[in-house]
Amino acid sequence: MTQPITASFKLDYGAFQLAVNLELPGTGVTVLFGHSGSGKTTLLRCIAGLQRAPQGFLEINGHVWQDSEHNIFLPTHKRPLGYVFQEANLFPHLTVSANLNFGLKRISQPPSPMEFHHIQELLGISHLLKRMPDSLSGGERQRVAIARSLALKPEILLMDEPLASLDIKRKQEILPYLDRLHQQTRIPIIYVTHSLQEVAQLADHLVVLENGHVLAAGALSDTLSCVDTPLAQDRDASTVWKATIIAHEADYHLTRVTFAGGILSLPVIDAEIGTPLRVQIYARDVSIVLEAPVFTSILNVLPATITGIVDDNRGRSIVRLLVGDQMLLAHITSKSAQLLNINLGMAVFVQIKGTSIIN
Amino acid sequence: MLTSADLDTLLLTFKVASIATALMLLLGTPLAWWLARTHSAWKGIINAVVAMPLVLPPTVLGFYLLVLMGPAGPVGQFTNWLGLGTLPFTFPGVVIASVLYSMPFVVQPLQAAFTTIGEQPLEAAATLRASPLDTFFSVVLPLAKPGFLTATILGFAHTVGEFGVVLMVGGNIPDKTRVVSVQIYNHVEAMEYGQAHWLAGCLLAFSFTVLLVLYTVLKTQPVTHQLK
Numbered sequence: 001m002t003q004p005i006t007a008s009f010k011l012d013y014g015a016f017q018l019a020v021n022l023e024l025p026g027t028g029v030t031v032l033f034g035h036s037g038s039g040k041t042t043l044l045r046c047i048a049g050l051q052r053a054p055q056g057f058l059e060i061n062g063h064v065w066q067d068s069e070h071n072i073f074l075p076t077h078k079r080p081l082g083y084v085f086q087e088a089n090l091f092p093h094l095t096v097s098a099n100l101n102f103g104l105k106r107i108s109q110p111p112s113p114m115e116f117h118h119i120q121e122l123l124g125i126s127h128l129l130k131r132m133p134d135s136l137s138g139g140e141r142q143r144v145a146i147a148r149s150l151a152l153k154p155e156i157l158l159m160d161e162p163l164a165s166l167d168i169k170r171k172q173e174i175l176p177y178l179d180r181l182h183q184q185t186r187i188p189i190i191y192v193t194h195s196l197q198e199v200a201q202l203a204d205h206l207v208v209l210e211n212g213h214v215l216a217a218g219a220l221s222d223t224l225s226c227v228d229t230p231l232a233q234d235r236d237a238s239t240v241w242k243a244t245i246i247a248h249e250a251d252y253h254l255t256r257v258t259f260a261g262g263i264l265s266l267p268v269i270d271a272e273i274g275t276p277l278r279v280q281i282y283a284r285d286v287s288i289v290l291e292a293p294v295f296t297s298i299l300n301v302l303p304a305t306i307t308g309i310v311d312d313n314r315g316r317s318i319v320r321l322l323v324g325d326q327m328l329l330a331h332i333t334s335k336s337a338q339l340l341n342i343n344l345g346m347a348v349f350v351q352i353k354g355t356s357i358i359n
Numbered sequence: 360m361l362t363s364a365d366l367d368t369l370l371l372t373f374k375v376a377s378i379a380t381a382l383m384l385l386l387g388t389p390l391a392w393w394l395a396r397t398h399s400a401w402k403g404i405i406n407a408v409v410a411m412p413l414v415l416p417p418t419v420l421g422f423y424l425l426v427l428m429g430p431a432g433p434v435g436q437f438t439n440w441l442g443l444g445t446l447p448f449t450f451p452g453v454v455i456a457s458v459l460y461s462m463p464f465v466v467q468p469l470q471a472a473f474t475t476i477g478e479q480p481l482e483a484a485a486t487l488r489a490s491p492l493d494t495f496f497s498v499v500l501p502l503a504k505p506g507f508l509t510a511t512i513l514g515f516a517h518t519v520g521e522f523g524v525v526l527m528v529g530g531n532i533p534d535k536t537r538v539v540s541v542q543i544y545n546h547v548e549a550m551e552y553g554q555a556h557w558l559a560g561c562l563l564a565f566s567f568t569v570l571l572v573l574y575t576v577l578k579t580q581p582v583t584h585q586l587k
Contacts, residue, residue: 050482076485077493083486089479093501102497103487152488 002026005060005156005188009046009053018042018053018212026061028204029182029189033196033231039212040192044160047190048083049076061155082149082187084159088141090133096144097129103152111153122184123147123177139170143177150185157189163198178202196231199224200240200280201358225327227310227318232329237283237318239329240358245275254299261324265299266355278358285354286330288319290340292349300352304328306342321350361557367534368542369561375450375538376518379457380465383514384507386458387465392495394466395473410467412460421527424456428528446528453529453536457518464513472506473499508577516569520562 008021018039024030032040045051047058049065052073058066065074090099100120104110111119120126123143133141142162149157162178163171175198182189182202191202199206199220206223208215208231216226224239226232243257248268255269257279264279271277293301307327308320317337319330328350342348361369390409394402412420427434428446435445446452476499484494500507522540529536531545539558546555 048486050485075490076482077488077490081486083483085479085483087479089483091480091483091498091502102484102489106488106493149486 003062006057007043007047008057009043010055011042011046011051011053016042016212018046020209020212020214022207022214022217024188024190024207024217025205026188027186029191029202030205030207031199031203032190032192032207032209033194033199033203034209035194037211038209040194040209041160042212043209044158044190044192047156048081048158049074049079050083080152080155082152082154082157084142084146084149084157084162086161086164088133088138088145090141090145090148092133094133095129096125096131096133096136099133099144100129100148100151103148107152109153111151115153116151119147119150122180123150137170138166139173142166142170142174146177146181150181150187154187157185157187159189159191161192161194163195164193175201196234196236196238200238200278203240221327225308225320225329227308227320227329232283232318232320233310233312235284237329237331238280239283239327241279241281241326243277243279245269245271245273245277247273259324259326261326261328262302264352264355266357269357280356280358281328281352282354282356283318283329283331285352286321286328287351287353288321288330288332288336288340288342289349289351293351296351298351298353300355302350302352304348304350306344306346306348309337309342309344311337321348323350361561362554364533365542365554365558368537368539368558371534371536372519372538372540375453375457376515378454379461379518380511380515382454382458383462383465384511387462387469387510387514391466391469392473392499395470410463413463417460417521417523418527420460421456421524424452424459424524424528428452428455448528448530448532448536450535453525453538456524456528457521460521460524461514461517464517465510468506468509468513469503472503472509476502505577509573512569512573516566520566 003026005024005026007024009018011018016037016039020043032043034040042051046053046056053068055068056066057068058064064072065079066072091102094102123146125140125143125147128136128140128144133144136144146162163174166174179201191198193199203220205218206220207217208223208229210230216223216229221239221241224231231237241259241261243259243264245255246258246263247256248254249256253268254265255267257264257266257277259279266279269277302323304321304323306319307322310318311334312318315334317332317334319332319337319342321328321330330350394406425447426432428438429435430439430445438444438446446455480498480502481494484498489497520540522544525536525538526541531537531541539562543555543558546552546558
């Protein structure tokens, strides 16, 4: 599916109002990010039809699922979707295998035995088939739930904070599976989370929600670097670059990667040349200099153009820069911003003190 | 020893209780489902009406049923119009009275079981292409099984033990409305204590066995599963 998704909903619960109007890409992972009460889960439930917004229009893969003006509302069980709940929500009276098969009896074109087997392998649950949900760990349950929804060959996969109820260890256990899912299936995924870490690791496209409204939406690095969102002002604000390994410098324990804005040197990565990866750069690790430094201990110095500045009135400036074709976010003190006299369009250099590699 | 008349009353009692229990499950299931899920203002009223036999003296319920189903009552006129005659002092009349009298013992355990299941499995089923009716049979019924067992046992046992309502609505007609509890009353009235002992002992043993099953066997299986 490559057709864009149109989703617009309006609902009013008195204390909470949702009003969104979104055009989302029909491929990759779209993350709905926001704090609790931002409306991200409500939005996902409206897309699934679990909640019915009085005013809404939803078109997925060329099919209208809701059009309140023409009184069209497809009930959830008629929507070709997959839904993963925060709690795995497995049927406690059925074995893992029966849980996986629950939906298959109810669709016209179930997956072939090979496809079905592949899904079980992808989520690493083949050895759990005869168990009851009670006897599984939280992480295993969630993997079964993901496989259960994938087995229906959905046109879209909706995931509501699938990792939120798990401890850090279990999260680490599931994230690699989600990565594989991301890389190996072509199903578009809408993923709800309040974790910046999950955003950095999974998102291709990002929607930031607050109080039921869309604050920012767009490609991951564009949205992460919108200077006026709480996301960019967060202490842990960061940008994520997609990069590829081009060389290893064994003597120095370094690995060189290329990205759309140039080349970076990173602490050695144990992977082959050509491996794609995501590099996360925290805004607090980026500093700005006016001229290319000659004597510096920092390896990663890149030319950049300033494209946005916002002062948070608490002594900190949030600066957005364009490095090659990539957006970068820097947190500097307001005093430095003044001393350097930086302004929009100015050509500067950024020094990147540290990076972290995700997957 | 039990006389053949006593055996007839035992048989009749179990016939009444079986038919009444089947009817209560049939009617009580949708009612309990509605009560467990509705936010309607009617919920409180219906709940109160269903629970009324728990606190009302059976004679009061029996009296009103007698009036309603009698030749001058609206129900009686309706059944007459249908050509069925009137219901008091007939076997169907006793069954109907039993259904109303024991209904809370069926509806309340079912309602509790449905409430405990909650919204989550229903939503999961919907996202797995199951229609609401499909979900009821494939998810709700199996999850509410302990609730159904409790409802069946309590409804049946409570019907077996009724006296006041049957006496008011059914009278004391052999093979038609004379159930065990009424027969015990007859024996005591006639000073036949030995006969009364036999029947009373039967009911005592029955009630104890039923409650024992309820509290020991079913206890090993929690009334409602926790969703994992």
